[in-house]
Every structure is written in C-alpha cells, then in structure tokens.
Amino acid sequence: MTPIIAEPPAAPAETIARSPYTKKDLASDQPTWCPGCGDFSVLANYLRLCEERQIPREKIVIVAGIGCSSRFPYFVNVHGVHYIHGRAVPFATGAKLARPDLHVVLFGGDGDAYSIGGNHIDHAARKNVDLKYIVMDNFVYGLTKMQTSPTSPLGFRSKTDPSGSLDQPINPLKKVIAAGATFVARSSAHQPKHMIDMMGRAMDHKGFAVVEVLSECTEFYRGAFDAANPRKGGQFRLLEDLGHDATDELAAYRCAGEPFPGYFGVFLQIARPTKDEQEQGLIRAAQAKHGSSPVEHVRRLIERLR
Numbered sequence: 001m002t003p004i005i006a007e008p009p010a011a012p013a014e015t016i017a018r019s020p021y022t023k024k025d026l027a028s029d030q031p032t033w034c035p036g037c038g039d040f041s042v043l044a045n046y047l048r049l050c051e052e053r054q055i056p057r058e059k060i061v062i063v064a065g066i067g068c069s070s071r072f073p074y075f076v077n078v079h080g081v082h083y084i085h086g087r088a089v090p091f092a093t094g095a096k097l098a099r100p101d102l103h104v105v106l107f108g109g110d111g112d113a114y115s116i117g118g119n120h121i122d123h124a125a126r127k128n129v130d131l132k133y134i135v136m137d138n139f140v141y142g143l144t145k146m147q148t149s150p151t152s153p154l155g156f157r158s159k160t161d162p163s164g165s166l167d168q169p170i171n172p173l174k175k176v177i178a179a180g181a182t183f184v185a186r187s188s189a190h191q192p193k194h195m196i197d198m199m200g201r202a203m204d205h206k207g208f209a210v211v212e213v214l215s216e217c218t219e220f221y222r223g224a225f226d227a228a229n230p231r232k233g234g235q236f237r238l239l240e241d242l243g244h245d246a247t248d249e250l251a252a253y254r255c256a257g258e259p260f261p262g263y264f265g266v267f268l269q270i271a272r273p274t275k276d277e278q279e280q281g282l283i284r285a286a287q288a289k290h291g292s293s294p295v296e297h298v299r300r301l302i303e304r305l306r
Contacts (some may be wrong), residue, residue, distance in 0.1 A: 023047035025178030028077040038189030038215030039069050039136050041206060042107075045196040047076065049203065052112070061104045063092040065112035068143045069136040069215065072107035089124045092131055093275075099199040100276045103203075106133040109215075111141050114170055121210075125179035127275040128207045135197060135213035136189070137172065139224050146220040153260070173256035175208045176270055177249065183209035184252065184268040189216065190229050191236060194264065201266060207274050228261035239265035247269075 005176045026047050032040050049062065060078040064070035066085035073080025083091045088106055096104045107153040113121055113135045124131060140158065141147035149159040153174065177184050183205040187195040195213060202209035228234040244265070245251055252268040283294070290297050 008033055013042070014203065018054075018056070021051065021057065023051040023249065026050055026057070026077050027075065031075050032071065032219075033068060034219045036067070036216075036218035038120055038138065038213070039072075039280065041189040041192055041195065042069075042134060042136055042213055042215060043075055045192055045199060046105075046107075048296065049196060049200055052303070056102050059101065059103050061078055061092075061095055061102050062107060063088045063104065064107045065117060066143070067109040067112045067141075068138075068217075069107060069109040070112055085110055086118075086120065089110065089117060089120035089131075089133070093127075093129050096129060096131055097276060097279055098269050100280060101128070103168075104131055105203075105222060108133070108135055109142075110135065110137040110139065110149045110151045110172070113276050114175065118150070118170075118175075121176065123181040125176050125181040125208050125210075128182055128272050129275045131208055132199075132202050133208070133210045134202075134203075134213060135210065136150055136170065138215050138217040138221060139169075140217050140219050140221040142217045161293075171256060174211075174253060177253050177256060179207075181210050181268070182207035182270050183266070184256075184270050185210070185266045186212045186214075186262070186264050188214040188225060188228055188236065188264065190214075190225070190231070191264070194236075194238075197236075201269075207272060213254070225261070228264075231246050234261060237263050239263045239267065 031040060031043060057078050062073045062078060062080040063083060064072045065083055065088035073082050075092055081091060088108055092104050092106050096102060108289055113153055139151045141149050141150060146158050148156060148158045148165045152165050153169055157164050173186060177274055183197040183202055185202060189195065189265040198211050201213050214228060216225050216283040228236055239255060244255060246266045246267045246269040249268060255263055256267055
C-alpha cells in the first residue's frame with residue numbers, strides 16, 4: 001500500500017478583520033514572582049511592545065527554559081513553551097526554522113542561558129538564527145533559593161559557596177559578541193524607558209539578538225545592582241554618550257569588558273545573512289531542481305525504496 005502523506009495546510013490569507021488588542025488582553029495568569037522582582041518590569045514592557053506593534057497574537061511564540069524568569073510563558077496569553085532546563089534555544093530554533101513567519105522570543109535567566117544552556121546560545125549566535133533572547137540576569141539562582149550562578153561575582157556567599165564564590169564570573173556580553181550574535185544590547189529593569197527601547201530595537205533586528213537585562217532578585221540578592229541605579233547613588237552610563245559605533249565589533253567587545261556596572265545601550269548591531277534565509281534558499285533550490293513540493297518529493301523517495 002502506498003503510504004499516505006498529508007499535504008501541509010495552506011497558509012490562511014490575511015483577510016481577517018482584526019480588532020486592536022491591549023496589553024491587558026495579552027496578560028494571562030497572575031505573575032508569581034516575589035514582590036519587587038525586576039522580572040515584572042520586563043513582562044510589562046514586553047506586553048506594551050506587543051500592544052504598540054499589534055503583532056498578530058497567533059504569530060507570537062514565547063519559549064523559556066527553567067528558572068524564575070522562565071515562567072514567562074504562563075503570564076502571556078499567546079503560544080508558549082516552558083521547556084526543559086537550558087534547552088530553550090534549540091527548541092526555539094526549530095520552531096523558527098520550521099515557521100519563519102512566526103515571532104519567536106526567548107525569555108530566560110543567567111543560569112538557563114549561560115550555564116546549562118551556555119553552548120546552545122553560542123551556536124544560535126554563530127548561525128544567526130532570527131530569534132530574540134531577553135536574558136534577565138540577577139547574578140543568582142533564585143528558584144533554588146540562593147545558589148551561585150555563572151554571573152555571581154567573586155566572593156558571593158550562597159548555599160553552594162558558603163565561604164564565597166571562587167569562580168570567575170562570565171561576561172555575558174563578551175560571550176555572545178564573540179560567539180557571533182548580530183545584535184547585543186544591555187539595559188536594566190529599573191530603567192523601563194531604556195529597556196523598552198532596547199527590546200524594540202532587538203525585535204526590529206533581523207538575526208540573533210540578545211538583550212541583557214539586569215533584574216534584581218529582591219529575595220536572595222537585594223541591592224546587587226545599586227551601583228547602576230542613579231536613585232541609589234549609582235551610575236547608568238549610556239554608550240550613546242560615548243559616541244559608540246555599534247557596527248565596530250572590536251569596540252563593542254572592548255566596551256563590554258568595562259568593570260561593573262559598565263555601560264548600557266546597543267553594543268553591537270551588524271547585518272549578516274540569517275540561518276532562516278539560508279535554509280529557505282536551500283528549500284527553494286531543491287524544489288526548483290525536482291519540480292515538486294517537498295511532500296511529493298518524499299512520496300517519490302518512498303516509492304523508490306519500496
């Protein structure tokens with residue numbers, strides 16, 4: 001018997017009359033973060049961006065791994081996946097390559113992005129997959145009640161390092177710049193106007209975009225980012241005040257190496273072909289060569305193997 005292979009459904013025509021939605025319409029469940037957590041600010045600003053841009057709700061896909069910030073998909077009333085620890089990036093990559101028309105956004109923390117998922121973010125960056133990754137960095141594992149994370153500073157006392165951390169913390173910006181990300185920015189949850197600008201520019205970028213957001217854990221690392229908060233005597237220094245050229249990768253890497261609290265803004269923004277575009281090019285070339293749809297090609301292959 002010849003196997004039956006279903007043809008993929010045709011894409012629906014964009015003729016549906018849409019009523020504008022508000023960020024309240026997008027809000028799903030009540031966030032369960034601790035009072036004062038910086039993640040509330042990230043969520044509110046993402047909902048505001050969606051409301052402003054009116055991205056079709058059925059086109060939005062939110063993917064997250066494990067951690068406090070990775071509960072994001074529960075709080076937005078769109079397609080969402082709460083995936084396994086550290087593996088959000090490959091899942092999102094598959095979704096985006098299969099459906100290039102989707103708006104796929106990753107939300108995670110410093111542990112999920114830079115520890116167990118550290119290799120995946122490197123490969124997504126070098127391939128330049130058209131994904132947006134908002135990393136809420138709080139310098140601590142909060143979900144597991146105060147353990148040292150990859151970005152915890154030297155000497156940080158936690159349940160896993162009661163005498164103080166001995167491990168050199170990674171520099172997230174230098175990591176993703178070196179890996180090949182084509183958009184790299186940094187902001188802070190206590191600067192909502194700046195943060196929404198960085199997130200919006202990342203959404204407009206074609207390619208792998210990472211926005212590092214300092215998001216204070218008020219329960220297990222209160223005051224971690226006071227040095228970057230002007231309301232607490234800190235400095236929020238902007239790259240634009242330096243006249244920084246975001247197309248200069250070496251300058252971006254150099255600025256990323258500044259001691260904490262460092263600078264905020266767009267470190268790098270360059271154009272490079274995306275993995276999505278290149279994959280679609282291969283598909284079109286194969287279809288032109290064989291003169292048939294992918295399903296028909298598979299059907300013929302099965303017939304030859306019988």
